[in-house]
Amino acid sequence: ATLLARIAVMVAMFAYPAMSRALSTAWPSDWFTGGIRASVGRILAIGLPAGGLHLCEVSGFAFGSIMMGWIGVVPLAAHQIAITCAATTFMVPLGLSQAVCVRVGQARGAEKLERLRSIIFGALILAVAFMGVFVVVFMLYGKTIAGWFVADPPVVLLTSQLLLIAGIFQIFDGIQVVSAGALRGFEDTRMPMFIGILSYWIVALPVSWLAGFILGWGARGVWFGFVVGLAVAAATLLWRVIWKMDMTSKRTRAELSGGN
Numbered sequence: 150a151t152l153l154a155r156i157a158v159m160v161a162m163f164a165y166p167a168m169s170r171a172l173s174t175a176w177p178s179d180w181f182t183g184g185i186r187a188s189v190g191r192i193l194a195i196g197l198p199a200g201g202l203h204l205c206e207v208s209g210f211a212f213g214s215i216m217m218g219w220i221g222v223v224p225l226a227a228h229q230i231a232i233t234c235a236a237t238t239f240m241v242p243l244g245l246s247q248a249v250c251v252r253v254g255q256a257r258g259a260e261k262l263e264r265l266r267s268i269i270f271g272a273l274i275l276a277v278a279f280m281g282v283f284v285v286v287f288m289l290y291g292k293t294i295a296g297w298f299v300a301d302p303p304v305v306l307l308t309s310q311l312l313l314i315a316g317i318f319q320i321f322d323g324i325q326v327v328s329a330g331a332l333r334g335f336e337d338t339r340m341p342m343f344i345g346i347l348s349y350w351i352v353a354l355p356v357s358w359l360a361g362f363i364l365g366w367g368a369r370g371v372w373f374g375f376v377v378g379l380a381v382a383a384a385t386l387l388w389r390v391i392w393k394m395d396m397t398s399k400r401t402r403a404e405l406s407g408g409n
Contacts, residue, residue, distance in 0.1 A: 195333070196338075199341070201342035202345040204345075205348070206349055208350075209375075209378060213228070213357055213371055213375060216361060216362075216371045220368055220371075223301075223303050224307060224367065224371075227295075227304050227307035227310075228311065228368060228372075230299065231312050232315075234287070234294060234315065235318075239319070242276040242322065242326045242327055245272045245275055245276050245327050246276075246327045249268060249331050249334065250330040250331065250333040251334070253265060253268060253331050253333075262397055265394055269394065272327050272330075273323075273324060273328070276326075277323055277324065279323070280320050280322070281320065284317070284319060287313060287316040288313060291308065291309030291310075291312040292305055292308075294308075294309075294312065295308035295309050310369060311368065311372055314373065314375075318380075321379035321382070322379050324386075324387055325348075325379060325386050328383070328389070329341050331393075332386065332393065335397075337393060344382060344385045348378045352374075352381050353375055353378020357370065357371040357372075357373070359374075360373045361374070
Protein backbone atom coordinates (compact mmCIF):
# COMPACT_ATOMS: atom_id res chain seq x y z
CA ALA A 150 0.00 0.00 0.00
CA THR A 151 2.83 2.38 0.84
CA LEU A 152 4.61 1.57 -2.43
CA LEU A 153 1.45 2.19 -4.46
CA ALA A 154 0.83 5.47 -2.64
CA ARG A 155 4.37 6.69 -3.32
CA ILE A 156 4.09 5.76 -7.01
CA ALA A 157 0.77 7.61 -7.27
CA VAL A 158 2.26 10.74 -5.67
CA MET A 159 5.26 10.63 -8.02
CA VAL A 160 3.06 10.29 -11.11
CA ALA A 161 0.79 13.12 -9.94
CA MET A 162 3.76 15.39 -9.23
CA PHE A 163 5.03 14.87 -12.77
CA ALA A 164 1.63 15.06 -14.43
CA TYR A 165 0.43 18.25 -12.76
CA PRO A 166 3.15 20.65 -14.00
CA ALA A 167 3.11 18.98 -17.42
CA MET A 168 -0.63 19.67 -17.83
CA SER A 169 -0.91 22.96 -15.94
CA ARG A 170 -1.06 26.07 -18.11
CA ALA A 171 0.41 28.20 -15.35
CA LEU A 172 3.51 25.96 -15.16
CA SER A 173 3.80 25.02 -18.83
CA THR A 174 6.54 27.58 -19.53
CA ALA A 175 8.70 26.09 -16.77
CA TRP A 176 8.21 22.49 -17.95
CA PRO A 177 11.18 21.49 -20.15
CA SER A 178 10.63 20.22 -23.65
CA ASP A 179 14.10 18.66 -23.68
CA TRP A 180 15.26 17.01 -20.47
CA PHE A 181 18.86 16.61 -21.61
CA THR A 182 19.97 20.12 -22.54
CA GLY A 183 23.19 21.50 -21.08
CA GLY A 184 21.33 23.99 -18.89
CA ILE A 185 19.30 21.26 -17.24
CA ARG A 186 22.40 19.17 -16.61
CA ALA A 187 24.04 22.13 -14.89
CA SER A 188 20.92 22.71 -12.80
CA VAL A 189 20.83 19.05 -11.82
CA GLY A 190 24.38 19.29 -10.52
CA ARG A 191 23.56 22.36 -8.44
CA ILE A 192 20.41 20.75 -7.08
CA LEU A 193 22.35 17.64 -6.08
CA ALA A 194 24.94 19.78 -4.29
CA ILE A 195 22.16 21.27 -2.19
CA GLY A 196 19.82 18.27 -2.01
CA LEU A 197 22.16 15.43 -1.08
CA PRO A 198 23.39 17.06 2.16
CA ALA A 199 19.80 18.08 2.96
CA GLY A 200 18.84 14.43 2.53
CA GLY A 201 21.79 13.50 4.73
CA LEU A 202 20.35 15.57 7.59
CA HIS A 203 17.00 13.83 7.18
CA LEU A 204 18.75 10.45 7.07
CA CYS A 205 20.53 11.18 10.37
CA GLU A 206 17.26 12.02 12.11
CA VAL A 207 15.25 9.13 10.68
CA SER A 208 17.99 6.57 11.30
CA GLY A 209 18.43 7.84 14.86
CA PHE A 210 14.77 7.30 15.66
CA ALA A 211 14.78 3.97 13.81
CA PHE A 212 17.64 2.70 15.95
CA GLY A 213 15.69 3.89 18.97
CA SER A 214 12.99 1.43 17.91
CA ILE A 215 15.60 -1.33 17.87
CA MET A 216 16.61 -0.39 21.42
CA MET A 217 12.97 -0.61 22.46
CA GLY A 218 12.85 -4.12 21.05
CA TRP A 219 15.83 -5.02 23.22
CA ILE A 220 13.87 -3.91 26.29
CA GLY A 221 10.69 -5.83 25.56
CA VAL A 222 7.38 -6.16 23.74
CA VAL A 223 5.44 -3.64 25.84
CA PRO A 224 8.05 -0.84 25.44
CA LEU A 225 8.22 -1.51 21.71
CA ALA A 226 4.44 -1.29 21.36
CA ALA A 227 4.27 1.88 23.46
CA HIS A 228 7.13 3.39 21.48
CA GLN A 229 5.39 2.69 18.18
CA ILE A 230 2.18 4.37 19.32
CA ALA A 231 3.94 7.39 20.82
CA ILE A 232 6.26 7.89 17.84
CA THR A 233 3.26 7.70 15.50
CA CYS A 234 1.54 10.47 17.46
CA ALA A 235 4.71 12.57 17.53
CA ALA A 236 5.27 12.06 13.80
CA THR A 237 1.69 13.16 13.09
CA THR A 238 2.00 16.43 15.00
CA PHE A 239 5.46 16.93 13.45
CA MET A 240 3.74 17.49 10.09
CA VAL A 241 2.83 21.04 11.19
CA PRO A 242 6.40 22.35 11.69
CA LEU A 243 7.54 20.24 8.74
CA GLY A 244 5.11 22.13 6.52
CA LEU A 245 6.25 25.41 8.04
CA SER A 246 9.88 24.49 7.30
CA GLN A 247 9.04 23.94 3.62
CA ALA A 248 7.22 27.28 3.49
CA VAL A 249 10.04 29.18 5.19
CA CYS A 250 12.55 27.59 2.79
CA VAL A 251 10.61 28.95 -0.19
CA ARG A 252 10.08 32.39 1.36
CA VAL A 253 13.73 32.79 2.35
CA GLY A 254 14.75 31.82 -1.18
CA GLN A 255 12.28 34.31 -2.66
CA ALA A 256 13.49 37.12 -0.39
CA ARG A 257 17.10 36.44 -1.32
CA GLY A 258 16.29 36.22 -5.01
CA ALA A 259 14.33 39.49 -4.90
CA GLU A 260 17.11 41.10 -2.83
CA LYS A 261 14.61 41.99 -0.12
CA LEU A 262 16.84 40.80 2.67
CA GLU A 263 15.14 42.96 5.28
CA ARG A 264 12.30 40.42 5.19
CA LEU A 265 14.44 37.48 6.30
CA ARG A 266 14.22 38.08 10.04
CA SER A 267 10.42 38.40 10.10
CA ILE A 268 10.00 35.38 7.80
CA ILE A 269 12.23 33.10 9.85
CA PHE A 270 11.21 34.17 13.33
CA GLY A 271 7.55 34.24 12.32
CA ALA A 272 7.82 30.58 11.28
CA LEU A 273 9.69 29.70 14.48
CA ILE A 274 7.02 31.36 16.63
CA LEU A 275 4.27 29.48 14.78
CA ALA A 276 6.10 26.18 15.19
CA VAL A 277 6.64 26.65 18.91
CA ALA A 278 3.03 27.77 19.39
CA PHE A 279 1.60 24.77 17.55
CA MET A 280 3.88 22.34 19.32
CA GLY A 281 3.02 23.95 22.65
CA VAL A 282 -0.63 23.11 22.00
CA PHE A 283 0.30 19.51 21.30
CA VAL A 284 2.34 19.41 24.53
CA VAL A 285 -0.83 20.24 26.47
CA VAL A 286 -2.84 17.67 24.52
CA PHE A 287 -0.30 14.92 25.20
CA MET A 288 -0.11 15.84 28.87
CA LEU A 289 -3.86 15.91 29.45
CA TYR A 290 -5.05 13.18 27.11
CA GLY A 291 -2.09 10.79 26.80
CA LYS A 292 -4.00 7.78 28.13
CA THR A 293 -7.02 8.57 25.99
CA ILE A 294 -4.88 8.80 22.85
CA ALA A 295 -3.10 5.55 23.71
CA GLY A 296 -6.48 3.88 24.23
CA TRP A 297 -7.41 4.66 20.63
CA PHE A 298 -4.63 2.31 19.52
CA VAL A 299 -4.72 -0.54 22.02
CA ALA A 300 -6.61 -1.68 25.12
CA ASP A 301 -3.67 -3.34 26.89
CA PRO A 302 -3.24 -1.46 30.24
CA PRO A 303 0.59 -1.70 30.53
CA VAL A 304 0.99 -0.43 26.96
CA VAL A 305 -1.48 2.40 27.55
CA LEU A 306 0.30 3.46 30.75
CA LEU A 307 3.78 3.45 29.23
CA THR A 308 2.53 5.19 26.07
CA SER A 309 1.08 8.01 28.15
CA GLN A 310 4.45 8.41 29.91
CA LEU A 311 6.31 8.49 26.59
CA LEU A 312 3.86 11.06 25.25
CA LEU A 313 4.81 13.33 28.16
CA ILE A 314 8.43 13.10 27.02
CA ALA A 315 7.32 13.55 23.41
CA GLY A 316 5.63 16.77 24.44
CA ILE A 317 9.01 18.08 25.58
CA PHE A 318 10.98 17.14 22.50
CA GLN A 319 8.20 18.37 20.20
CA ILE A 320 9.27 21.94 21.00
CA PHE A 321 12.89 21.21 20.06
CA ASP A 322 11.75 19.24 17.02
CA GLY A 323 9.74 22.18 15.74
CA ILE A 324 12.65 24.58 16.17
CA GLN A 325 15.18 22.31 14.48
CA VAL A 326 13.06 21.48 11.44
CA VAL A 327 12.07 25.12 10.80
CA SER A 328 15.71 26.19 11.24
CA ALA A 329 16.82 23.52 8.77
CA GLY A 330 14.21 24.76 6.29
CA ALA A 331 15.46 28.33 6.63
CA LEU A 332 19.02 27.16 6.02
CA ARG A 333 17.90 25.38 2.85
CA GLY A 334 16.56 28.75 1.72
CA PHE A 335 20.10 30.08 2.22
CA GLU A 336 21.38 27.08 0.20
CA ASP A 337 23.23 26.04 3.35
CA THR A 338 22.91 22.26 3.71
CA ARG A 339 26.40 20.86 4.27
CA MET A 340 26.85 22.20 7.79
CA PRO A 341 23.32 21.16 8.85
CA MET A 342 24.17 17.62 7.72
CA PHE A 343 27.18 17.57 10.06
CA ILE A 344 24.98 19.02 12.80
CA GLY A 345 22.61 16.10 12.20
CA ILE A 346 25.45 13.59 12.57
CA LEU A 347 26.46 15.26 15.83
CA SER A 348 22.95 15.57 17.24
CA TYR A 349 21.46 12.18 16.38
CA TRP A 350 24.39 9.78 16.02
CA ILE A 351 26.99 11.20 18.39
CA VAL A 352 24.67 12.61 21.09
CA ALA A 353 21.15 11.13 20.95
CA LEU A 354 21.90 7.43 20.44
CA PRO A 355 24.69 7.16 23.06
CA VAL A 356 22.57 9.07 25.59
CA SER A 357 19.60 6.78 24.84
CA TRP A 358 21.77 3.72 25.41
CA LEU A 359 23.31 5.07 28.61
CA ALA A 360 20.01 6.23 30.10
CA GLY A 361 18.00 3.24 28.92
CA PHE A 362 20.41 0.42 29.79
CA ILE A 363 23.30 1.63 31.97
CA LEU A 364 21.18 3.86 34.24
CA GLY A 365 18.26 1.44 34.01
CA TRP A 366 15.61 3.98 32.95
CA GLY A 367 14.30 1.62 30.27
CA ALA A 368 12.00 3.00 27.60
CA ARG A 369 11.87 6.42 29.21
CA GLY A 370 15.67 6.56 29.13
CA VAL A 371 15.73 5.82 25.40
CA TRP A 372 13.33 8.68 24.81
CA PHE A 373 15.39 10.93 27.07
CA GLY A 374 18.16 10.52 24.50
CA PHE A 375 15.77 11.80 21.84
CA VAL A 376 15.12 14.92 23.95
CA VAL A 377 18.83 15.62 24.37
CA GLY A 378 19.64 15.01 20.70
CA LEU A 379 16.80 17.21 19.46
CA ALA A 380 17.77 19.94 21.92
CA VAL A 381 21.32 19.93 20.53
CA ALA A 382 19.97 19.99 16.96
CA ALA A 383 17.58 22.85 17.74
CA ALA A 384 20.24 24.96 19.47
CA THR A 385 22.94 24.48 16.84
CA LEU A 386 20.68 24.86 13.80
CA LEU A 387 19.05 27.97 15.27
CA TRP A 388 22.50 29.41 16.00
CA ARG A 389 23.45 28.69 12.38
CA VAL A 390 20.34 30.49 11.11
CA ILE A 391 21.04 33.57 13.25
CA TRP A 392 24.66 33.56 12.06
CA LYS A 393 23.55 33.37 8.40
CA MET A 394 21.15 36.28 8.90
CA ASP A 395 23.86 38.37 10.58
CA MET A 396 26.37 37.58 7.84
CA THR A 397 23.81 38.49 5.17
CA SER A 398 23.03 41.79 6.91
CA LYS A 399 26.73 42.67 7.24
CA ARG A 400 27.35 41.83 3.59
CA THR A 401 24.43 44.00 2.53
CA ARG A 402 25.61 46.94 4.62
CA ALA A 403 29.11 46.57 3.21
CA GLU A 404 27.81 46.58 -0.37
CA LEU A 405 25.67 49.65 0.30
CA SER A 406 28.55 51.56 1.91
CA GLY A 407 30.83 50.55 -0.96
CA GLY A 408 28.29 51.76 -3.50
CA ASN A 409 28.01 55.09 -1.75
